[in-house]
């Protein structure tokens with residue numbers, strides 16, 4: 337039986353998603369489902385059909401969710417793809433809200449990981465029917481029996497209820513689709529009430545403008561209808577409404593209860609069509625919006641500066657364009673004495689930051705310097721005034737601070753038990769407080785910590801991976817704030833503070849930060865014609881000092897004799913070199929020194945030293 341959108345009996349609809357830890361094979365399984373249900377024919381099957389963005393394909397991660405309609409056994413299955421990474425938890429939660437069931441996919445050679453748990457908890461919160469599935473059973477290293485038991489223990493079912501599939505070979509995928517039809521509840525909604533549809537994704541398309549993905553909860557959304565966005569009260573004309581299968585198909589009858597599809601309204605900016613918002617009819621609006629709408633809140637800030645100051649207008653334009661497609665990206669102009677004109681940019685988390693940077697460099701051809709990331713601090717002054725600090729330069733100096741609060745997270749780390757010691761050492765070193773520890777099986781343990789977000793964003797994940805040989809996985813969620821003894825450390829060259837190097841750090845770490853930074857800079861900044869002291873200071877108190885000895889750099893020294901053209905060439909070359917220098921007071925600092933000093937990656941520092 338073929339059903340048309342808009343007249344599909346809700347009893348025949350199944351809305352589900354696949355949730356998994358990164359690399360456990362979600363995209364591969366989704367692709368296989370497209371193929372088996374005949375939505376994509378074998379010839380046009382291209383790996384990872386659902387991941388449309390280049391970066392996603394290259395990095396093998398899913399950033400934007402999509403929804404595909406799959407016909408199966410007389411039913412309509414809507415598969416909603418969810419982003420897998422912690423930075424996008426809110427988007428994941430909205431995608432889950434659009435479903436009644438979730439396939440919990442676990443790699444049969446790896447077992448449960450931190451994001452498996454995080455996603456499972458989100459799915460349980462959303463009251464979804466959970467289908468536990470082990471993937472990659474074709475792998476020689478797969479241990480389906482062992483991990484079926486682990487998974488069964490986790491969700492409280494029998495190990496024999498855990499399905500076993502291979503997204504790669506297709507084994508077990510038909511059975512899985514049958515299982516979705518049999519066990520996932522059909523959507524329930526009120527057909528004849530005012531329309532309410534949940535926006536679970538919104539994507540900017542260069543040609544069509546914003547494409548908004550919705551799940552209709554109650555009522556009906558029609559073609560050419562005026563719609564109302566309930567969080568902003570903005571109204572738009574629907575230009576097109578349809579379903580994805582896997583290419584967009586116009587739905588002449590509109591979308592009814594339980595259906596999943598897309599809307600195009602000519603809106604040019606995803607901020608006007610926000611994930612989590614409720615769409616209703618402007619003529620006959622619903623009274624209440626669907627629960628759970630949240631405005632995206634940036635958690636991590638960093639300064640972004642063009643390496644070539646002339647590229648500032650290009651950077652602004654690029655950010656403007658990216659924001660059309662990324663409602664969570666916020667930025668404002670900022671100037672730094674050392675780095676010139678740039679922007680203070682807010683991100684959802686570290687991955688979000690990396691993605692934005694990479695897109696700016698790759699899609700817009702910009703070369704950028706970014707300052708060390710920092711979190712948002714709440715500073716209470718003695719006179720009761722409060723400041724929100726997103727930049728070390730805004731941190732008040734002097735003795736009038738009463739309290740400083742920093743954001744904290746509840747972090748969950750999963751790893752083989754042999755690494756417990758190493759993990760605790762890292763967490764303790766970062767002011768972590770142990771919340772608890774559980775064995776998932778004999779040799780795998782879940783460790784929970786309260787950790788300051790500021791400690792996580794600074795190379796925590798790299799350390800964790802290297803100390804556990806890549807076996808640990810991490811997930812974190814915001815858990816309020818705590819008071820902390822934080823200070824601002826400034827780095828001074830010849831007595832002049834270099835704003836780009838200032839950082840807000842815990843008092844116990846201030847000395848270490850100061851010494852490291854001063855040492856790093858001593859190696860990175862070439863000698864000048866005068867001695868340059870490098871100091872680290874808290875307020876007026878110097879906590880570390882290094883010296884760059886003076887040198888008289890005479891480029892002509894080597895040119896004995898009177899070859900004037902050679903002399904000129906050398907002088908020209910020196911002038912060229914000077915362009916790439918930034919002046920800090922009288923001190924010339926090469927651009928690369930900034931890049932290297934601000935990078936946590938030691939290879940960049942090595943490169944710059946050469």
Ligand SMILES: Nc1nc2c(ncn2[C@@H]2O[C@H](COP(=O)(O)OP(=O)(O)OP(=O)(O)O)[C@@H](O)[C@H]2O)c(=O)[nH]1
Nearest residue numbers: 358359360361362363364396397398472502503504
């Ligand atoms: N042998 C085997 N390999 C698989 C199977 N499914 C996926 N893979 C491989 O596992 C890797 C990750 O698969 P993806 O489908 O990209 O994983 P994903 O979960 O979508 O990754 P994210 O989008 O980053 O969350 C790829 O190299 C796949 O080829 C499977 O059933 N068997």
